[in-house]
Amino acid sequence: MLEFIEVSKSYWTGTRRKVILDQATFRVELGNSLGILAPNGTGKTTIINMMAGLVKPDEGRIRRGCRVSFPLGVPSTMNKQESAKANARFLAQLYGLDPDYVEAFCRWVCDIGEYFDRPMTTYSRGMSARVGFALLLALEFDIYLIDEGMPSTTDVEFNRKAGNLLRERLANATVVIVSHQPKTLEKFCRSAAVLRDGRLHMFDTLAEATRMYEYAA
Numbered sequence: 119m120l121e122f123i124e125v126s127k128s129y130w131t132g133t134r135r136k137v138i139l140d141q142a143t144f145r146v147e148l149g150n151s152l153g154i155l156a157p158n159g160t161g162k163t164t165i166i167n168m169m170a171g172l173v174k175p176d177e178g179r180i181r182r183g184c185r186v187s188f189p190l191g192v193p194s195t196m197n198k199q200e201s202a203k204a205n206a207r208f209l210a211q212l213y214g215l216d217p218d219y220v221e222a223f224c225r226w227v228c229d230i231g232e233y234f235d236r237p238m239t240t241y242s243r244g245m246s247a248r249v250g251f252a253l254l255l256a257l258e259f260d261i262y263l264i265d266e267g268m269p270s271t272t273d274v275e276f277n278r279k280a281g282n283l284l285r286e287r288l289a290n291a292t293v294v295i296v297s298h299q300p301k302t303l304e305k306f307c308r309s310a311a312v313l314r315d316g317r318l319h320m321f322d323t324l325a326e327a328t329r330m331y332e333y334a335a
C-alpha cells in the first residue's frame with residue numbers, strides 16, 4: 119500500500135503560489151491499479167515524484183508499505199554517459215539482482231542492436247524510452263510508477279511488446295499512471311482519480327473519472 123496523508127505541495131512561480139496538492143489524503147491499494155487524470159502543467163510529474171520519494175511534500179506524510187519503483191520517463195534514473203548495458207548492470211547491483219539476467223532481459227526487450235553497448239548520449243529519444251522501459255520492467259516492484267503512459271516510440275512492434283509485458287506484470291503488481299488523456303489509462307487501470315485545484319478526486323471506474331475530467335475541462 120502507498121498512502122498520502124494530508125499531503126500539501128506548492129511551488130512559488132515568482133508571481134504566485136502554484137498549488138499542486140492541498141492536504142490530500144488517499145491510498146493506492148495493491149492489486150488496484152490507479153490512473154490519475156490531470157491537465158498538463160497541473161502537477162502530474164510532481165505527484166509521481168512524491169510517490170517515488172524524489173520530491174518531498176511541504177506538509178503531510180507519505181507511507182510506502184511496499185516496493186515502489188522509480189518513475190518511468192524520468193531521465194535522471196539513467197546515466198547517459200554510460201551504455202544501456204552499464205546502466206542495466208548498475209541498477210541490478212543496486213537492487214540486489216543478477217546483473218547477467220537484468221542485462222539479458224533489457225537487451226531483449228529494447229532490441230536496439232549494438233547501440234545497447236554504446237553510450238546513451240548517442241541514442242535517439244525512442245531508443246532511450248525503450249531502455250527506460252526495459253530497465254523498469256527488469257526490476258521487481260509492487261507498484262510501478264508511470265508518467266504519461268508508455269514510452270513514446272514510433273515502433274509499433276515495440277509498443278505492442280511493451281504493452282504485453284506490462285499487462286503480464288500486472289498479474290502480480292500494481293501501476294499508477296498519470297496522464298492528461300483518459301485513453302492512456304484505459305488498458306491498465308481499474309480505478310481512476312482526477313486532480314483538480316489541489317484535490318485528488320477518487321473514482322471506482324475510469325468512466326466516472328473521465329466524465330468529471332471532461333465536464334470540468
Ligand SMILES: Nc1ncnc2c1ncn2[C@@H]1O[C@H](COP(=O)(O)OP(=O)(O)OP(=O)(O)O)[C@@H](O)[C@H]1O
Pocket residue numbers: 129130131136138156157158159160161162163164165
Ligand atoms: N522545482 C520546481 N520549482 C518551481 N515550480 C515547479 C517546479 N517543479 C514544477 N513546477 C511547476 O509546478 C507545476 C506542475 O509541474 P509538473 O511538472 O508536476 O506538472 P505536469 O502536470 O507533469 O506538467 P506536464 O504535463 O507539462 O509535464 C508547473 O507549473 C511547473 O512549472
